[in-house]
Structure formats: C-alpha cells, structure tokens
Amino acid sequence: xxxxxxxxxxxxxxxxxxxxxxxxxxxxxxxxxxxxxxxxxxxxxxxxxxxxxxxxxxxxxxxxxxxxxxxxxxxxxxxxxxxxxxxxxxxxxxxxxxxxxxxxxxxxxxxxxxx
Amino acid sequence: xxxxxxxxxxxxxxxxxxxxxxxxxxxxxxxxxxxxxxxxxxxxxxxxxxxxxxxxxxxxxxxxxxxxxxxxxxxxxxxxxxxxxxxxxxxxxxxxxxxxxxxxxxxxxxxxxxxx
Numbered sequence: 292x293x294x295x296x297x298x299x300x301x302x303x304x305x306x307x308x309x310x311x312x313x314x315x316x317x318x319x320x321x322x323x324x325x326x327x328x329x330x331x332x333x334x335x336x337x338x339x340x341x342x343x344x345x346x347x348x349x350x351x352x353x354x355x356x357x358x359x360x361x362x363x364x365x366x367x368x369x370x371x372x373x374x375x376x377x378x379x380x381x382x383x384x385x386x387x388x389x390x391x392x393x394x395x396x397x398x399x400x401x402x403x404x405x406x
Numbered sequence: 407x408x409x410x411x412x413x414x415x416x417x418x419x420x421x422x423x424x425x426x427x428x429x430x431x432x433x434x435x436x437x438x439x440x441x442x443x444x445x446x447x448x449x450x451x452x453x454x455x456x457x458x459x460x461x462x463x464x465x466x467x468x469x470x471x472x473x474x475x476x477x478x479x480x481x482x483x484x485x486x487x488x489x490x491x492x493x494x495x496x497x498x499x500x501x502x503x504x505x506x507x508x509x510x511x512x513x514x515x516x517x518x519x520x521x522x
Binding site for chain 1: 449450451452453456497499509510511512514515
C-alpha cells in the first residue's frame with residue numbers, strides 16, 4: 292500500500308550506541324511528524340517538518356536527538372549515545388498539507404529497546 | 407499552558423452498550439485544535455477526528471459522535487452500540503494556534519474494553 296512506512300520495525304541496541312530511525316511518508320505529503328510512546332511518558336510529540344524545515348526543535352528530549360528531512364520526503368531521527376530511558380516506540384506521521392488541523396496518517400512505529 | 411486530561415484510565419462495557427470517553431482541555435489560546443486518535447491492540451495509531459475551536463457543531467460519523475463544549479472545555483467522544491473491534495486505547499489531543507512548532511499535546515489515553 293501507499294501508507295507511511297518506518298524502518299526498522301524493531302531495534303535493540305546497547306547503551307551508548309547511536310541509532311538511526313527512518314520514516315517514509317506518504318508520497319506528496321509535505322508535513323511530517325515524529326512522536327514517541329513510552330510506558331512512563333505516554334505519547335509525546337517530538338518534532339514537526341513542513342517540507343524540509345522544522346520550525347522549532349525544542350520538543351526534542353535532549354541534544355542527543357536530532358532529526359532531518361531531505362528532499363521533502365524521507366526523514367531520519369537519530370539518537371546518539373542512547374540511554375535506557377530512550378526505549379520507546381517511535382512513531383512517524385505524515386499529512387498532505389501541514390498545519391495543526393491537518394489529518395495525520397501514522398506509520399507502524401519503530402520499537403527501540405536500549406539494553 | 408496547554409493540557410489535556412482524560413480522567414478515565416480504563417473502561418469496560420458489554421458489547422452493544424453506548425460508552426462516552428471524556429476529554430477536558432486547558433488552553434489560553436482562542437484558536438486551537440482538538441483531536442481524537444485510536445490505538446488498537448496492533449499498536450498503529452489511527453486518526454479519528456480534528457475540530458477547530460471555532461466550530462462547536464457536534465460531529466457524527468457512523469457509530470461515533472463527538473460533543474465539543476467550549477463552556478466546559480470538553481471534547482467528549484461517544485461510541486454507540488459498541489463492538490468488540492472498538493476495543494483500543496483512545497487519545498484526545500490539543501494543539502494551540504500560537505505554537506510555532508505545531509506541538510500536539512496528548513492526554514494519557516483511555517483504555518476501552520468491549521466485552522462480548
């Protein structure tokens with residue numbers, strides 16, 4: 292189908308390693324969102340891209356987190372020097388036009404486990 | 407500051423009963439957006455509805471309906487004639503127009519069990 296895809300679906304890593312999570316939005320969608328869902332914090336918004344730019348990156352939990360989007364399509368979320376508290380499901384969503392009232396279509400998520 | 411409260415952590419009803427999920431929000435903005443999402447046991451989030459603060463008309467979509475009451479800052483979600491497939495965690499969310507980063511704040515979610 293033509294939905295949002297994320298890879299890998301599962302990632303187990305050792306504390307201190309870097310990980311890269313990928314999101315392929317629905318073709319033509321200009322808005323892209325990253326969230327994470329963990330037992331302790333519930334659902335959290337991380338960052339939003341309109342095209343290639345992210346107006347504000349202050350939602351990222353720490354400076355170990357970074358995200359980029361190139362070509363207005365694929366986005367990668369990178370976590371450096373992973374910690375156990377980074378364990379969560381990382382969700383990506385895309386939307387056709389951006390803006391807060393836009394419908395969002397979610398991917399299946401990447402489950403990250405930091406040992 | 408914006409906040410979303412879903413006071414019901416978990417609800418169980420018997421199939422075919424109606425059930426209402428409560429959502430109360432806090433915002434200082436006059437323009438904002440409210441959302442409901444469903445997360446079935448499979449884990450994949452499903453967008454259900456968005457509502458902007460200027461539209462207080464209630465929405466009905468099949469067995470789903472939403473009651474937006476600005477006076478009580480509530481955006482409740484009702485499922486009529488519930489079915490087992492409605493079993494999921496339901497999240498209410500809020501986004502303020504003044505947020506540059508389009509941040510969406512989620513409630514903690516309500517886990518709904520529909521018993522056969």
